[in-house]
Amino acid sequence: MSHASQPCVLITGAGGAAAVTLITSLAPSYRVIAGDIDPLAAGLYLVPAAQRVLLPLGDDPAFADVLLEVARRCHADLVIPTVDVELPVVAAKVGDFERAGVAVLVESSQTLERCQDKLTLVGLCQGSVRVPRTVLLERTTSVDELERLGLPFIVKPRLGAGGRGFAVISSSEDLHGVPRDGTMLAQEHLPGEEFSIDVLARPDGHVVAAVPRRRDKVDSGIAVAGRTVRDPELEDFGRSVARLIGATGVVNVQARRAVDGTPALLEVNARFPGTMALTQAAGVDMPVLAARAALGHPLPDHLDFEEVAVVRHLADVTVPLAEYTTVRDGRTHPGLDA
Numbered sequence: 001m002s003h004a005s006q007p008c009v010l011i012t013g014a015g016g017a018a019a020v021t022l023i024t025s026l027a028p029s030y031r032v033i034a035g036d037i038d039p040l041a042a043g044l045y046l047v048p049a050a051q052r053v054l055l056p057l058g059d060d061p062a063f064a065d066v067l068l069e070v071a072r073r074c075h076a077d078l079v080i081p082t083v084d085v086e087l088p089v090v091a092a093k094v095g096d097f098e099r100a101g102v103a104v105l106v107e108s109s110q111t112l113e114r115c116q117d118k119l120t121l122v123g124l125c126q127g128s129v130r131v132p133r134t135v136l137l138e139r140t141t142s143v144d145e146l147e148r149l150g151l152p153f154i155v156k157p158r159l160g161a162g163g164r165g166f167a168v169i170s171s172s173e174d175l176h177g178v179p180r181d182g183t184m185l186a187q188e189h190l191p192g193e194e195f196s197i198d199v200l201a202r203p204d205g206h207v208v209a210a211v212p213r214r215r216d217k218v219d220s221g222i223a224v225a226g227r228t229v230r231d232p233e234l235e236d237f238g239r240s241v242a243r244l245i246g247a248t249g250v251v252n253v254q255a256r257r258a259v260d261g262t263p264a265l266l267e268v269n270a271r272f273p274g275t276m277a278l279t280q281a282a283g284v285d286m287p288v289l290a291a292r293a294a295l296g297h298p299l300p301d302h303l304d305f306e307e308v309a310v311v312r313h314l315a316d317v318t319v320p321l322a323e324y325t326t327v328r329d330g331r332t333h334p335g336l337d338a
Helices: 017-026 042-046 063-073 084-091 094-099 109-116 118-125 143-147 232-245 276-281 286-294 321-328
Strands: 008-011 031-036 052-054 078-080 134-138 153-157 167-169 181-188 194-201 207-219 222-228 250-257 263-269 309-311
Touching (some): 008 063, 017 276, 078 286, 084 109, 109 118, 109 263, 118 232, 194 232, 232 250, 250 286, 276 286, 276 309
Parallel strands (some): 008 031, 008 078, 031 052
Antiparallel strands (some): 153 181, 194 207, 250 263
16 A cells, blocks of 8 residues: 555554554654654654554544544555554454555454453463463352462453453452452462563464563563573463463463462453563564564564573664654644644
């Protein structure tokens, strides 16, 4: 669809770490359009002004239609949504994008549903990989069921992401105020090291790479120091979960070691993670590879990686004052509505 010499990729959520990584990774080889609801999103300023677009909220009923119109207007060949709330609405309209000649790098609606509902995810993976003992908190949930989890155990929402509603339960008193309406899960506490496993699958579902990352330092929920780990058990774990959920792009499998040392499933983020740069440094450039695959280029059957470590820091993007002031004050400038 692109009218330029370079293929064109439209990336949403430009203010997030995942989008920033995608923008910087793809910009050398693609014409990148950066989109966000916030005109001061940092990722917008990583591309020229003519390649910035403002988008509605991801849960706006018109979001997918607006995104498709922007893709048409920008002559985009590929759209990559990066915000959780956008994923299901875009996945539901993939056919519309494809009929317009635009590829979309998003997991299927079925895969997204499997990952969003943590009880469904546990049931799907149980018997194939280690999952924590899990109880759905309802009015009829017995004390015996909870006692079988051991103390402490954890509670978390059945749906959603971002750690909201998570709590460690050390006694029955800690359960006061926790809803028992089927919206919360109680799970076995996993005390060991936590890992994020970045998994790249081809559109045909074949898993090309699984790169475990250990979170060594976390600040406000974001890993700011960590390393990749060559561990066949963790790699096989990530590959197995990706196959079970039906992954066809990049997903992030989160695991923690149980008391016996075996990895057990925490959850799956069916999108690019914000700390993808470490996996790239280890030799598997998942943003570039996934974009190529989505545009019809072949990927190998297997890619290996190296053990590397990284520490993260904030970076500044310097922009002309007039440009910044125009956007900050809500006045349109070339590119944002082009």
